[in-house]
Amino acid sequence: xxxxxxxxGDGYSVSMTREEVREDLVAGSADAARRGKIPVLQxxxxxxxxxxxxxxxxxxxxxxxxEAVLSxxxxxxxxYSAQLSSGVGLPLSREQAFRTFxxxxxxxxxxxxxxxxxxxxxxxxxxxxxNHVEAVLHTTIIPVFYGFMPNLGLYYQPDGPFPNPSDLLPxxxxxEARAAxxxxxxxxxxxxxxxxxxMDEVGADGINYDTTASTGDGEFLATLRAVExxxxxxxLAVEVGMAAECVLGFHGRLExxxxxxxxxxxxxxxxxxxxxxxxxxxxxxNTNSRKSTPWNLARAITFVKACTKDAKIPIHPNVGMGVGxxxxxxIPPIDVVTRCSAAMVMIGKADGL
Amino acid sequence: xxxxxxxxLDEAKRYVADKLGVSVMDLCxxxxxxxxxxxxxxxVITAVAGAAKGLEAKARIADLLGVxxxxxxxxxxxxxx
Numbered sequence: 001x002x003x004x005x006x007x008x009g010d011g012y013s014v015s016m017t018r019e020e021v022r023e024d025l026v027a028g029s030a031d032a033a034r035r036g037k038i039p040v041l042q043x044x045x046x047x048x049x050x051x052x053x054x055x056x057x058x059x060x061x062x063x064x065x066x067e068a069v070l071s072x073x074x075x076x077x078x079x080y081s082a083q084l085s086s087g088v089g090l091p092l093s094r095e096q097a098f099r100t101f102x103x104x105x106x107x108x109x110x111x112x113x114x115x116x117x118x119x120x121x122x123x124x125x126x127x128x129x130x131n132h133v134e135a136v137l138h139t140t141i142i143p144v145f146y147g148f149m150p151n152l153g154l155y156y157q158p159d160g161p162f163p164n165p166s167d168l169l170p171x172x173x174x175x176e177a178r179a180a181x182x183x184x185x186x187x188x189x190x191x192x193x194x195x196x197x198x199m200d201e202v203g204a205d206g207i208n209y210d211t212t213a214s215t216g217d218g219e220f221l222a223t224l225r226a227v228e229x230x231x232x233x234x235x236l237a238v239e240v241g242m243a244a245e246c247v248l249g250f251h252g253r254l255e256x257x258x259x260x261x262x263x264x265x266x267x268x269x270x271x272x273x274x275x276x277x278x279x280x281x282x283x284x285x286n287t288n289s290r291k292s293t294p295w296n297l298a299r300a301i302t303f304v305k306a307c308t309k310d311a312k313i314p315i316h317p318n319v320g321m322g323v324g325x326x327x328x329x330x331i332p333p334i335d336v337v338t339r340c341s342a343a344m345v346m347i348g349k350a351d352g353l
Numbered sequence: 354x355x356x357x358x359x360x361x362l363d364e365a366k367r368y369v370a371d372k373l374g375v376s377v378m379d380l381c382x383x384x385x386x387x388x389x390x391x392x393x394x395x396x397v398i399t400a401v402a403g404a405a406k407g408l409e410a411k412a413r414i415a416d417l418l419g420v421x422x423x424x425x426x427x428x429x430x431x432x433x434x
Contacts, residue, residue, distance in 0.1 A: 064378070064381065065377065065378050065381055066381075067381040068362055069355065069362070103398060103400075106398065109356075137407075137408065137424040138407050138408050139406070139407040139408075140407055141395075141396040141406070141407060141410045141411055141414070143356055144424070200423070202427070203423045203424035203426070203427035203428075204423060204424070205356065205422065205423050205424060206356055235421070235423045235426070236423065237355075237356035237357070279355065279356055279359050280355060280356070311361070312359070313359045313361075314355040314359065314360070314361055314362065314365075350362075351355060351361050351362035351365075352355070352362065
């Protein structure tokens with residue numbers, strides 16, 4: 001019986017029987033459903049995914065009329081930065097790179113961001129960042145975002161002033177760890193608000209808080225409060241992209257409008273991000289490198305569908321290296337990148353990627 | 354429309370298609386849109402001398418779609434408009 005060529009979550013090729021692909025699709029969806037307490041994919045949706053993986057074509061795409069838009073994170077680092085940002089090391093300025101993304105690559109939005117893509121290192125050079133945003137606003141047509149990661153981890157010792165919960169928790173100093181998180185998130189929130197305001201001053205079209213909650217629930221709370229401030233005090237479109245599928249509870253008791261943040265899955269994260277006033281929400285579903293891409297994609301789409309079903313704002317799932325079903329590999333293979341991307345729109349009902 | 358009005362994808366496509374006087378299928382057709390964008394002077398992908406570029410095109414898009422764009426408003430403010 002003909003076997004299906006697909007990929008594992010680490011990017012390497014694998015041959016699977018038709019039965020194995022179907023089993024993995026069902027199992028992946030069931031895993032997401034169990035964890036998130038959400039519905040599994042329907043039979044017709046599983047059939048679409050199976051047909052997609054069984055097709056021998058290298059490239060897959062959405063059906064005509066179902067084209068979606070792309071929003072970008074990581075700014076122009078992809079072109080001029082090094083491997084640390086998945087960059088290809090081209091000798092381009094940020095303005096040149098931005099225009100290349102608009103004109104040559106056909107991107108729908110683009111970002112200016114600091115090479116060290118976190119809010120804390122961007123603060124001291126804010127006027128430089130503002131100047132670069134202004135330069136591209138004059139010369140390009142697509143929406144110009146300023147992007148950065150809240151990255152609460154940089155506020156803890158040794159990089160920042162606050163005691164590090166990662167050091168305190170293993171010593172059983174839970175109260176001290178919570179206190180450190182509460183203090184650090186206030187400083188992070190103030191920095192987020194300050195930088196956001198600076199970008200609004202120069203007329204940026206939007207702000208992107210990327211890899212939100214990378215340092216857990218404290219960072220998520222700081223970001224949600226910053227989204228609220230931005231929505232109420234600026235004219236910026238606010239995009240929130242997550243870091244992981246489940247919010248880690250380094251603190252464990254932080255809440256937003258009465259909802260505990262620790263342990264939130266994508267559909268629950270979407271609700272609070274929407275409540276805070278964001279314009280776009282970007283859920284993340286992490287790839288398991290020991291499982292097949294069919295397993296990973298079915299799982300990812302199950303989580304994303306639970307977001308898109310009830311969302312009142314556009315949902316742009318993260319579909320890239322190690323997320324959204326895509327293998328965790330430096331150069332994700334195009335055969336599965338195109339499949340994951342198309343399936344997110346056709347089955348996941350994403351409004352963009 | 355996603356950024357200015359938080360519209361979901363289908364609603365955003367219908368809104369823009371209506372404003373441009375095309376069908377949603379045409380909105381997704383690069384051949385149709387290349388000509389339409391030049392006719393409406395809202396920016397095209399190739400470098401056409403005399404065509405609206407950058408902030409010029411963005412201002413025309415804001416007007417055509419009836420949306421507020423931050424940098425366009427800043428330009429108006431700078432010019433006292």
